[in-house]
Amino acid sequence: MTAPLHDPRPTGPGRVSSDTQQGMRRRNLARVMHAVSAEGSLSRAAVASRIGLTRTAVSTLVDELIRAGLLEELGPERPGRVGRPGSALAVSRRGPAGIGAEIGVDHLAVCAVDLRGEVRARAERQGTNRGRSPGPVVAELSELVRDVVAEARGQGLWAAGLAVAVPGLVARDGRTVVRAPNLDWHGVDLGELLSPEPAFTVDNEANLGALAELWLGEGAPRDFLHVSAEIGIGAAVVVDGGLLRGTRGFAGELGHVPVHPDGPQCVCGGRGCLEQYAGEEAVLRAAGLAPGGDRVGLLAGRAADGDEAVRRALREAGTALGIALTGAVNLLDPESVVLGGALAGLAPWLLPSLEAELARRTAGPVCPVSVSRWGSEGPLLGAAHSVVRAVLDDPVGVGVGAG
Amino acid sequence: MTAPLHDPRPTGPGRVSSDTQQGMRRRNLARVMHAVSAEGSLSRAAVASRIGLTRTAVSTLVDELIRAGLLEELGPERPGRVGRPGSALAVSRRGPAGIGAEIGVDHLAVCAVDLRGEVRARAERQGTNRGRSPGPVVAELSELVRDVVAEARGQGLWAAGLAVAVPGLVARDGRTVVRAPNLDWHGVDLGELLSPEPAFTVDNEANLGALAELWLGEGAPRDFLHVSAEIGIGAAVVVDGGLLRGTRGFAGELGHVPVHPDGPQCVCGGRGCLEQYAGEEAVLRAAGLAPGGDRVGLLAGRAADGDEAVRRALREAGTALGIALTGAVNLLDPESVVLGGALAGLAPWLLPSLEAELARRTAGPVCPVSVSRWGSEGPLLGAAHSVVRAVLDDPVGVGVGAG
Numbered sequence: 001m002t003a004p005l006h007d008p009r010p011t012g013p014g015r016v017s018s019d020t021q022q023g024m025r026r027r028n029l030a031r032v033m034h035a036v037s038a039e040g041s042l043s044r045a046a047v048a049s050r051i052g053l054t055r056t057a058v059s060t061l062v063d064e065l066i067r068a069g070l071l072e073e074l075g076p077e078r079p080g081r082v083g084r085p086g087s088a089l090a091v092s093r094r095g096p097a098g099i100g101a102e103i104g105v106d107h108l109a110v111c112a113v114d115l116r117g118e119v120r121a122r123a124e125r126q127g128t129n130r131g132r133s134p135g136p137v138v139a140e141l142s143e144l145v146r147d148v149v150a151e152a153r154g155q156g157l158w159a160a161g162l163a164v165a166v167p168g169l170v171a172r173d174g175r176t177v178v179r180a181p182n183l184d185w186h187g188v189d190l191g192e193l194l195s196p197e198p199a200f201t202v203d204n205e206a207n208l209g210a211l212a213e214l215w216l217g218e219g220a221p222r223d224f225l226h227v228s229a230e231i232g233i234g235a236a237v238v239v240d241g242g243l244l245r246g247t248r249g250f251a252g253e254l255g256h257v258p259v260h261p262d263g264p265q266c267v268c269g270g271r272g273c274l275e276q277y278a279g280e281e282a283v284l285r286a287a288g289l290a291p292g293g294d295r296v297g298l299l300a301g302r303a304a305d306g307d308e309a310v311r312r313a314l315r316e317a318g319t320a321l322g323i324a325l326t327g328a329v330n331l332l333d334p335e336s337v338v339l340g341g342a343l344a345g346l347a348p349w350l351l352p353s354l355e356a357e358l359a360r361r362t363a364g365p366v367c368p369v370s371v372s373r374w375g376s377e378g379p380l381l382g383a384a385h386s387v388v389r390a391v392l393d394d395p396v397g398v399g400v401g402a403g
Numbered sequence: 404m405t406a407p408l409h410d411p412r413p414t415g416p417g418r419v420s421s422d423t424q425q426g427m428r429r430r431n432l433a434r435v436m437h438a439v440s441a442e443g444s445l446s447r448a449a450v451a452s453r454i455g456l457t458r459t460a461v462s463t464l465v466d467e468l469i470r471a472g473l474l475e476e477l478g479p480e481r482p483g484r485v486g487r488p489g490s491a492l493a494v495s496r497r498g499p500a501g502i503g504a505e506i507g508v509d510h511l512a513v514c515a516v517d518l519r520g521e522v523r524a525r526a527e528r529q530g531t532n533r534g535r536s537p538g539p540v541v542a543e544l545s546e547l548v549r550d551v552v553a554e555a556r557g558q559g560l561w562a563a564g565l566a567v568a569v570p571g572l573v574a575r576d577g578r579t580v581v582r583a584p585n586l587d588w589h590g591v592d593l594g595e596l597l598s599p600e601p602a603f604t605v606d607n608e609a610n611l612g613a614l615a616e617l618w619l620g621e622g623a624p625r626d627f628l629h630v631s632a633e634i635g636i637g638a639a640v641v642v643d644g645g646l647l648r649g650t651r652g653f654a655g656e657l658g659h660v661p662v663h664p665d666g667p668q669c670v671c672g673g674r675g676c677l678e679q680y681a682g683e684e685a686v687l688r689a690a691g692l693a694p695g696g697d698r699v700g701l702l703a704g705r706a707a708d709g710d711e712a713v714r715r716a717l718r719e720a721g722t723a724l725g726i727a728l729t730g731a732v733n734l735l736d737p738e739s740v741v742l743g744g745a746l747a748g749l750a751p752w753l754l755p756s757l758e759a760e761l762a763r764r765t766a767g768p769v770c771p772v773s774v775s776r777w778g779s780e781g782p783l784l785g786a787a788h789s790v791v792r793a794v795l796d797d798p799v800g801v802g803v804g805a806g
Contacts, residue, residue: 179766223650237734239647246736247626253733258764261663261726270729270764326673327660327730331640333649361661361673363582 025061026396028053032061033070033091033392037115041074041088062089069095070115070395091115094156096398098387099148099198101141102165102205102380105130105182105231106294108137110144112152112159113384115391117216121151128292131184134177138193149198159198160391160398163383164190165205167230172249174201181267182231201386206234206252207243208382209340212374214238215385221335225328226372227254227321228341228379231280231295237332255279257324277320278350280342286313296342296376303349314349321350322357329358329367340372341379347371428464429799431456435464436473436494436795440518444477444491465492472498473518473798494518497559499794499801502551502601503787504544505568505608508533508585508634509697511540513547515555515562516787518794520619524554531695534587537580541596552601562601563794563801566786567593568608570633575652577604584670585634604789609637609655610646611785612743615777617641618788624738628731629775630657630724631744631782634683634698640735658682660727680723681753683745689716699745699779706752717752724753725760732761732770743775744782750774 031051036042042050048058065071072094073087097112097120109124123144129137141164149159168180175191177183194200210226222241228234233255237244244251255275256268263272276282280295287310289298302310325337339347351369359366372378391398434454439445445453451461468474475497476490500515500523512527526547532540544567552562571583578594580586597603613629625644631637636658640647647654658678659671666675679685683698690713692701705713728740742750754772762769775781794801 235734239642244642244647244735247738248736251734251736253736256733256764256766257730258662258726259664268764268766270766323661323664324730327727328734330656330659331638331654331731331734332647333651333654333656335650361659361671363659363671 026394028057029061029065029395030393032058032065033395036071036089037091037392041090043088047089065395068395068398070391070398093118095158096160096391097152097157098384098389098391099145099152099159099162100165100208100380100382100384100387101145101162102383103129103137103141103167103183104205105167108141108144109380110141110148111380111384112148112157113381113388114157115388117385117388119381119384120155120157121148123147123151129183134185134188134190134193137183138190142195145195161387162194162198162200163208163386164194164200164202165208165379165383166190166202167205167232167234169248169250169253170202170204172245174203177202178248178250203383203386204234204236204249204252205230205341205379206236207245208380208386209372209374209378210236210238210243210338210382211386212378212382213338213340213372214241215389216381217373221338223332223335224338225254225325225332225334225336226338226340227325227343229278229280229343230341230376233275233279233343234341235328237334239332254324254328257327259320259323274320274324278317278324283313283317286316296345300345300349303346311349314346315353317346318350318353319357322354322361325354325367325369326358326361329362334367337367337369338372339369340374341376344372344375344378429797431460432464432468432798433796435461435468436798439474439492440494440795443519444493446491450492468798471798471801473794473801496521498561499563500555500560501787501790501792501794502548502555502562502565503568503611503783503785503790504548504565505783505786506532506540506544506570506586507608508570511544511547512783513544513551514783514787515551515560516784516791517560518791520788520791522784522787523558523560524551526550526554532586537586537588537591537593537596540586541593545598548598564790565597565601565603566611566789567597567603567605568611568782568786569593569605570608570635570637572651572653572656573605573607575648577606580605581651581653606786606789607637607639607652607655608633608744608782609639610648611783611789612775612777612781613639613641613646613741613785614789615781615785616741616743616775617644618792619784620776624741626735626738627741628657628728628735628737628739629741629743630728630746632681632683632746633744633779636678636682636746637744638731640737642735657727657731660730662723662726677723677727681720681727686716686720689719699748703748703752706749714752717749718756721753721756722760725757725764728757728770728772729761729764732765737770740770740772741775742772743777744779747775747778747781 035047035050044058048055069092071089072092074090093114097114099112101110106128107126111122112120114120166177169178171178177185177188190202206228209228213226214220224238226236235252235254237252256273258272259274260272264276266273266276281291284291438450438453447461451458472495474492475495477493496517500517502515504513509531510529514522515524517523569580572581574581580588580591582589593605609631612631616629617623627641629639638655638657640655659676661675662677663675667679669676669679684694687694
């Protein structure tokens with residue numbers, strides 16, 4: 001916003017500097033990508049009409065995007081349209097792909113998603129990561145990443161970036177796991193362990209699950225609280241279509257909202273936190289089951305079979321969730337609450353008591369609670385799509401000539 | 404973002420439509436106002452340097468702002484500067500003023516703030532508004548507004564707008580009080596009761612108090628939770644320098660966060676909400692004092708005198724605040740918590756137990772808690788300044804020729 005006192009460059013209204021032109025070109029490339037991506041396929045004329053540029057300007061942009069392998073031509077359009085026949089454009093099925101990865105407490109997973117949003121390769125490995133040191137876990141994950149990248153390469157795709165979901169607090173640097181109690185990781189710089197290629201970013205699993213909710217499918221709310229679980233309970237706060245990250249990147253720690261302030265001691269130092277009542281281990285304990293293995297599958301199976309102890313444990317967890325969510329809804333006034341991650345699979349037994357508690361404590365209309373359509377796959381999909389969105393948002397960053 | 408298929412207007416990079424030029428002029432007028440406002444006084448050359456426009460462009464903008472009475476010339480600058488001597492500019496002490504008003508549970512207050520941020524007129528009336536119907540309350544408030552506007556007019560100021568702080572939930576229409584339990588107002592459209600001139604907006608008192616905190620004085624955080632009280636307890640969530648309002652405009656209802664979920668019944672329908680432990684009436688009850696009158700003054704006076712019952716009641720309120728704030732801090736990860744409104748006056752006796760509770764329940768660094776420098780004057784000042792900011796942000800809106 002500052003310039004030398006006697007700036008020799010022309011300034012004032014009407015001045016368009018080369019910076020601005022370059023920025024405008026970048027934005028227009030992104031607008032073309034988003035227009036085509038949103039529609040599946042679109043002619044140059046339709047792109048021009050949609051984004052309000054001339055056909056000539058659009059053709060230049062489209063040619064650049066085709067050369068960079070981000071758009072492809074589907075062949076001549078069917079006749080009957082006004083003007084000379086054009087070729088329909090689509091986002092390329094070859095070219096850049098987003099690689100998503102998840103370090104879960106009990107599994108590792110990696111997938112490649114192309115610019116159209118299709119999962120084109122996927123690998124996973126079951127087995128607990130709890131208490132394992134980060135080095136071997138990341139080495140295993142990197143092996144899966146290599147496999148998935150190789151499989152994608154066989155289909156003409158290359159890795160535009162890697163996003164890693166972790167069940168813990170991630171610093172705003174996008175690489176340091178500050179605290180992942182259920183892995184017993186504290187202050188782990190994953191940036192030192194991950195290969196520098198492809199470029200990576202690390203984020204909290206609830207955040208990435210929320211982004212999947214926001215981006216995939218129709219009619220997602222733009223202001224919601226996404227509650228997720230994998231042993232611990234996390235949440236992500238989405239405000240006006242973006243994540244509220246907090247000063248340190250730690251926003252959304254619903255699991256440590258006090259529910260019964262004099263309740264049992266929690267790992268966080270507090271007492272009676274939500275995790276003590278609705279975390280997976282608390283629910284297993286209340287149901288008289290041993291921890292370990294596919295806990296959610298076990299709970300869901302027993303509940304479906306009518307196991308009264310399991311159903312009661314889930315009812316009580318739902319009540320605790322309802323109390324914590326009452327506080328969250330009072331603070332944030334979201335459009336809705338979405339249960340994602342492992343909670344999605346348990347929703348049939350959690351929801352009735354959760355909703356009853358929320359209603360009981362709410363004056364006026366009750367905030368609607370829905371179940372994620374992506375469930376425990378959400379964080380992995382959100383991770384891969386965060387890379388895809390970055391490519392659509394700035395095609396110059398991945399290979400279109402910088403002008 | 405759409406245009407007709409064969410838009411005859413020139414488009415594409417490099418095109419600057421007259422809309423854009425007009426928008427740019429509006430933005431540049433605002434940048435001039437903010438530059439001068441931030442510095443107190445500034446020469447044309449300094450403005451040009453600061454905002455990166457030519458002196459010629461700035462002079463045109465400045466002349467318009469002087470004609471509209473938003474800027475004034477202070478006379479020739481002292482010699483010794485480079486270039487021909489210019490006249491220092493300042494934001495006008497005459498011209499538009501922001502009118503702030505507050506409907507409190509026990510008082511009404513109105514003030515006029517000029518574009519420099521100085522309070523130039525102020526009026527207030529003590530007396531409970533609890534249970535009074537909105538008509539007579541607004542009629543009394545409007546009388547105070549007329550008095551203050553007349554007093555301001557005598558000083559060469561005119562009312563650019565009115566913002567009204569209320570102790571309740573306000574819909575996003577900026578005029579409907581959806582719920583103000585401590586006034587016993589429900590679904591009151593203040594827009595029907597207020598005079599259409601000056602243009603008005605209604606907002607929650609905690610929101611306006613938070614804006615005062617954000618705008619006035621140096622070094623305010625840009626991500627904080629502002630906790631306020633006047634019988635009820637409200638809060639405002641500031642994220643990245645802006646208010647998080649929530650879907651319906653109801654965000655920040657800290658008073659109804661459950662603290663002891665099986666605690667006493669609350670007016671909101673819930674049980675054991677924060678207000679049941681830290682609201683003024685709860686504190687008075689716990690201290691064995693009768694409600695009514697200057698409650699905060701009474702509590703502060705007794706506490707200062709060493710009244711052990713009052714001190715204990717305030718300690719317990721601080722603990723309850725600490726529990727509710729633990730949840731809020733976990734969800735929002737703010738840079739700090741600011742105690743404002745009536746809570747500011749009680750801070751010496753609330754803070755120790757509040758901070759202890761927060762520390763006890765927090766792993767890692769504890770979110771700092773500070774006390775508002777504006778105290779119970781915050782909402783009124785925030786209201787008036789919200790009008791002033793609107794003038795600085797868009798001088799065209801209040802009288803600079805629209806092009």
